[in-house]
Every structure is written in C-alpha cells, then in structure tokens.
Amino acid sequence: MGDGGLSKFQKRMNAIPKEVREAVKPALMKSAEETAAAMRTLAPVDSGDLRDSIAVTGPGQATPPYSQPGGSYTVPENAVSITAGNTDVRYAHLAEYGTKDTAAQAYFWPGFRLHRKRSLNRIKRAISKAVREAGK
Secondary structure (H helix, E strand, C coil), X not given: CCCCCHHHHHHHHHHCCXXXXXXXXXXXXXXHHHHHXXXXXXXXXXXXXXHHHCEEECCCCECCCCCECCCCCECCCCCCEEEECCCCCCCHHHXXXXXXXXXXXXXXXHHHHHHHHHHHHHHHHHHXXXXXXXXX
C-alpha cells in the first residue's frame, strides 16, 4: 500500500534549497499571528481562558497538550499551527461546534477563513521572492 504521496512530497521539499525554505518562515509566522489575533477577537469570553489558550506554534515546536485540533504534535518544517485549548482549557471544540444543550459560538474557523486569502498571498510572494533571490 502506498504512502499517499508523502514520499513524493518529501522528495520535492528536499529539492527546495534551504535558503528558500528559511526565507518563507517569517511570512508563515506573520500570517499565523494575524489569524490567531482574529480568532482571539472572535472567541467567546467568559473568563478569557479560551481566548488566551489560542496559540501559534512554529516549525519544529510541539503544540500544547490537549489542544484542538489534534492534540499535542510536533509541527513539521515549513508549517505553522494555530491551536485552541491546553491542559486547563479542554472545551475549545465544544465552544466552536456547540453541544446538544449549548449553541455553537464559532471563532476558530471564521478567523481562519477571514485571513486565509491574505495569508496565502503573503506566503506565495515570499516563496517567489526567495526563489528569485536563490537563482541569482
């Protein structure tokens, strides 16, 4: 059974010069911080714990335990993760999607959708610039 194209993707990533990969990190982090700020603004606030649990995790770092989506994991190179929740805030998904007794108070995915296009454009520009400069 195949690996779903993972080895092909890894081979392509390894072919990209290290300078290009490093040059994209600031654009990734800036986009993630802007998106997280929007999520914090949209988060329902009772005590502020949920809002304060929204975290940006950079490449090679581990996300907080019990964070949503996905729990604790190490973020791969050239990726950034935005999570909500931690060891004290284990209800981030319940606020986002609601329960049978409580209406959803979406904040995570609306914040993501709000900044998606701008983030993609910033990252694409950073990649193009880095490739042009690496080719010189």
